[in-house]
Amino acid sequence: MHQVRYFLAVARELNFTRAADECNVSQPSLTRAIQKLEEELGGPLFRRERSRTHLTDLGRLMLPHLERTFEAAEAAKLLARGVGRSEVSPLTLGIQSVVESDTLNAILKELAEGLKGFELTLTTGSADMLMEKALSGELDLFIAELPSDVPDRIDHWPLFRHGYVMVTRKDHPLVRTDTPSLGGLRDEPWIDHDGTGCPRLHSAAVALGFEPIVRHRATDMRNLGRLIEAGAGSAFVPGSLATGDVVAVPLADAEVTESVVLGAVAGRRRGPAAEAFVRASRAKSWSDVSA
Numbered sequence: 001m002h003q004v005r006y007f008l009a010v011a012r013e014l015n016f017t018r019a020a021d022e023c024n025v026s027q028p029s030l031t032r033a034i035q036k037l038e039e040e041l042g043g044p045l046f047r048r049e050r051s052r053t054h055l056t057d058l059g060r061l062m063l064p065h066l067e068r069t070f071e072a073a074e075a076a077k078l079l080a081r082g083v084g085r086s087e088v089s090p091l092t093l094g095i096q097s098v099v100e101s102d103t104l105n106a107i108l109k110e111l112a113e114g115l116k117g118f119e120l121t122l123t124t125g126s127a128d129m130l131m132e133k134a135l136s137g138e139l140d141l142f143i144a145e146l147p148s149d150v151p152d153r154i155d156h157w158p159l160f161r162h163g164y165v166m167v168t169r170k171d172h173p174l175v176r177t178d179t180p181s182l183g184g185l186r187d188e189p190w191i192d193h194d195g196t197g198c199p200r201l202h203s204a205a206v207a208l209g210f211e212p213i214v215r216h217r218a219t220d221m222r223n224l225g226r227l228i229e230a231g232a233g234s235a236f237v238p239g240s241l242a243t244g245d246v247v248a249v250p251l252a253d254a255e256v257t258e259s260v261v262l263g264a265v266a267g268r269r270r271g272p273a274a275e276a277f278v279r280a281s282r283a284k285s286w287s288d289v290s291a
Contacts, residue, residue, distance in 0.1 A: 189233035
């Protein structure tokens, strides 16, 4: 792991001297460690040209894998240290109502089992609301779709992308259509899922020349499903939210995907639980949630 840490430092600095200073080791020690790593990986990772250093093709290919490896090791060490502690490790986490992920559930399970004193407070809401709560100190971290205008005070790390689809009752006539399209749903009643006015649905519909009929509203996914099952209308949300008698129907003329990120206030000190969550999240391979 020292070799990996030195490699990541050189990849950031693109300078062996500065990287050695950052790692608090001598430059010859850092160079030898990089050479050993190159021997293990079967080729040079850096190309040195006088005062300039560049990643080779192999180095560029290895960078994301070694970043993930290092983050995973750091997360494991943090969890191990937490096991022996008796103090409370609180985490206030905001999750946008449209975000659903098995990887997120797995991370929370790991923290609950490995971090002694772990206390989790979950809250949901729109991306903008969660970002405001984080800035005001009410949340340690939040997981949400990337807002269009992120303040400089917010750090964010990409997790995955999810696709928006029509979510409706399984007996909806469109379910039996070979090529369902948003253009054929001009009279469909829609349900606003988090009070934001269904901006993605609205944009897709306007591009096709009509205004969607948003008739009902739900503040959380459980109530949204309840309205759909009651026949009140359909929703335009990520397909991962379809369960039971509610099904996901991709629309050929409305392909919408959004990036989901982990967010935190830049420069704010994080507690053990929040730090463990950040490291675990960055170490995991989040698969894109398809429609």
